[in-house]
Amino acid sequence: MSIAPTASTPDIARSAIRKVSIRLVPFVALMFFINYLDRTAIGFAAPNGMNDDLALSAAQFGFASGVFFIGYILLEVPSNLALHRFGARRWLSRIMVSWGIVALLFTWVQNFEQLVVLRFLLGVAEAGFFPGAILFLSLWVPAQYRGRVLMLFYLAQPLTTVIGAPLAGFLIQQHGLFGLEGWRFMFLGVAIPAIIVGIIAWFYLKDKPSDAGWLTKPEQEWLTDALTAERTATEKKEKHVSVRFAFGSGRVWVLSFIYFGFIYGLYALAFFLPTIIEGFQEQLGVTFDFFQKGLITAIPYLPAAVAMYFWSRDASKRGLKTWHIAVPALVGAVSIPLALFAGSPAATIAVITVTAMAIFAALPNFWTLPTRFLTGVAAAAGVALINTVGNLAGFSAPYLTGLVHDWTGGYEVPMMIVGGFMLISAILMVLLARSNRVAPVEIEPAESEKAQS
Numbered sequence: 510m511s512i513a514p515t516a517s518t519p520d521i522a523r524s525a526i527r528k529v530s531i532r533l534v535p536f537v538a539l540m541f542f543i544n545y546l547d548r549t550a551i552g553f554a555a556p557n558g559m560n561d562d563l564a565l566s567a568a569q570f571g572f573a574s575g576v577f578f579i580g581y582i583l584l585e586v587p588s589n590l591a592l593h594r595f596g597a598r599r600w601l602s603r604i605m606v607s608w609g610i611v612a613l614l615f616t617w618v619q620n621f622e623q624l625v626v627l628r629f630l631l632g633v634a635e636a637g638f639f640p641g642a643i644l645f646l647s648l649w650v651p652a653q654y655r656g657r658v659l660m661l662f663y664l665a666q667p668l669t670t671v672i673g674a675p676l677a678g679f680l681i682q683q684h685g686l687f688g689l690e691g692w693r694f695m696f697l698g699v700a701i702p703a704i705i706v707g708i709i710a711w712f713y714l715k716d717k718p719s720d721a722g723w724l725t726k727p728e729q730e731w732l733t734d735a736l737t738a739e740r741t742a743t744e745k746k747e748k749h750v751s752v753r754f755a756f757g758s759g760r761v762w763v764l765s766f767i768y769f770g771f772i773y774g775l776y777a778l779a780f781f782l783p784t785i786i787e788g789f790q791e792q793l794g795v796t797f798d799f800f801q802k803g804l805i806t807a808i809p810y811l812p813a814a815v816a817m818y819f820w821s822r823d824a825s826k827r828g829l830k831t832w833h834i835a836v837p838a839l840v841g842a843v844s845i846p847l848a849l850f851a852g853s854p855a856a857t858i859a860v861i862t863v864t865a866m867a868i869f870a871a872l873p874n875f876w877t878l879p880t881r882f883l884t885g886v887a888a889a890a891g892v893a894l895i896n897t898v899g900n901l902a903g904f905s906a907p908y909l910t911g912l913v914h915d916w917t918g919g920y921e922v923p924m925m926i927v928g929g930f931m932l933i934s935a936i937l938m939v940l941l942a943r944s945n946r947v948a949p950v951e952i953e954p955a956e957s958e959k960a961q962s
Contacts, residue, residue: 522735525718525728526654532723533649534658536713537642538665540605543703544638545669546677547612548577550699551628553677554692556786557802562690563621571911573624575904580632582897582904588637589644589893590752593886597645598714601638605707608634612700616693640896644889647880649718651735655880656829660821660873667810667817667869673699674806682800740884755883755891763941764878767834768899770934771875774841775868776906777927778809778861809862813869820870831942833874838935841867846928867931902930 551559555570565573592600611627611634618624642662650658680698684691715721718732755761786797786805797805824833844863883891910923917923 521727521731525724525732526650526658528724528728529649529732530658530661532721533714534646534661536710537646538662540601540706540710541639541642541662542665542669542673543699543706544605544608544635545666546673546699547608547703548631548635549669549673550612550615550677550696553674553681553806554695557681557695558690558692562692563618563624565621565624566915567911568908568915569621569911571908573621573628574907574911576625577628577632577635578900578904580629581636582632582900584633584636585640585897585900586890586893589640589889590886592637592641592644593889596716597641597648598711598716601641601645601714602707602711604635604638604641605710606704607707608638609700609703609705609707610634612696612703615696615700616689637893640889640892643876643896644880644892645714647888647892648736649732651732651739652877652881656821656874656877657825659876660817663817663869663873663876664814666872667814667865670810671807671814674802674810675800675804678798678800678802678804682798752886752890755887755894758883758891760882760941761879761891761894762898763937764875765895765898767838767934767937767941768875768895769902770838770930770932770937771841771868771872772899773902773906773930774845774864774927776903777910777923778865805858808858809865810869812862813865816866817869817873821873824874829874829877831938834871835935835938835942837867837871838931838938840864842928842932842935844928845931846925 551570551574555565559565560570588600588604608631611631614627615624618627643659646658646662647655677695677699680695681691683694686694687697689697718724718729718736721729724732786802820833820837824830841864844860844867847860879892879895880888906927909926910920913923913926914920
């Protein structure tokens with residue numbers, strides 16, 4: 510599949526992709542930044558007053574953290590199908606305002622039962638945002654440029670912790686403002702931007718290149734033609750592009766289980782790293798203020814953002830290979846159990862940093878795969894299904910980690926479980942690549958990248 514070239518095609522392509530990268534990706538990444546911060550804010554609140562004020566055990570906190578994903582999972586596929594029907598601009602905006610309103614209510618939570626209800630409702634409100642954002646960006650750029658664009662989008666996730674952890678620490682320090690405990694004010698401070706940005710998204714986003722007045726006519730035509738040709742080729746090759754096709758595809762299910770392993774590791778770290786840092790204070794005999802805790806929490810994620818950038822850039826230059834996903838999964842599987850043998854807080858953070866680098870290096874490359882063999886409503890259903898199965902780990906990781914911690918009195922066994930799931934992801938990725946049914950797993954580099962090599 511290719512677009513008939515002209516002398517000016519490379520220049521038009523570069524210009525179009527650059528404008529999409531500048532105009533759309535940062536805004537959608539900002540939405541993702543707020544999304545992930547609101548979702549994981551409970552991890553910052555827990556060791557900074559919430560667990561004590563609400564009298565939560567580690568298992569109760571893990572359950573409250575994970576129950577978010579029950580509502581999220583139940584409505585993930587229906588939400589993405591609604592996005593396909595009503596348009597990404599309207600639906601993503603609706604999702605964001607909805608979760609902002611629910612997130613605001615955490616400011617006044619009084620007990621474990623209320624916390625569980627609000628976490629469940631937050632999952633219901635957020636359902637469909639992440640796969641919808643992935644699908645939205647995939648509808649704007651051809652496959653050979655998709656990895657680069659998704660990498661720029663995915664940078665929001667590690668940067669949420671790099672920026673968000675100190676920000677959460679700063680907000681928690683505002684104890685007493687408006688008569689609120691610090692952790693309650695933090696929930697207030699991270700909820701309001703979701704409502705504001707969600708309203709802006711309604712007017713700012715466009716559903717397709719032909720609607721974008723910031724693209725020239727040749728750029729609109731190139732993007733439209735390239736995406737149409739790609740969609741036509743996929744439909745011709747795969748024959749069926751229905752919801753039933755997506756749900757019956759072995760590739761979709763294997764990708765779902767691969768994603769499960771990555772998400773298990775990601776959320777185990779996201780929810781419990783602040784709590785682990787609390788343990789450092791006892792080991793060192795020191796006390797960190799809220800802002801310092803935020804900075805320490807952010808340490809693994811800045812290198813993770815750098816690793817993501819260069820790993821995705823390599824995949825763009827070489828063409829995406831199986832090892833661009835399998836190797837990070839293997840590194841994560843090996844590194845996280847090594848934290849059990851770290852002799853100091855610094856060594857523990859170093860090992861966790863390697864794990865974070867591995868997870869984030871793989872994820873944007875992983876998400877280029879589903880839309881290589883899914884299109885239309887099948888893409889909406891397939892991407893949502895992969896995210897749904899993967900996010901079962903969002904419930905099981907924090908709950909199982911907290912439960913096993915309560916049983917064993919430490920994080921040794923929970924971290925071994927994390928490593929085991931990531932090892933399974935690495936194995937499945939290799940098996941997927943060796944199967945005759947998985948093509949295309951490897952994606953050719955973009956012409957512009959070939960020219961630069």
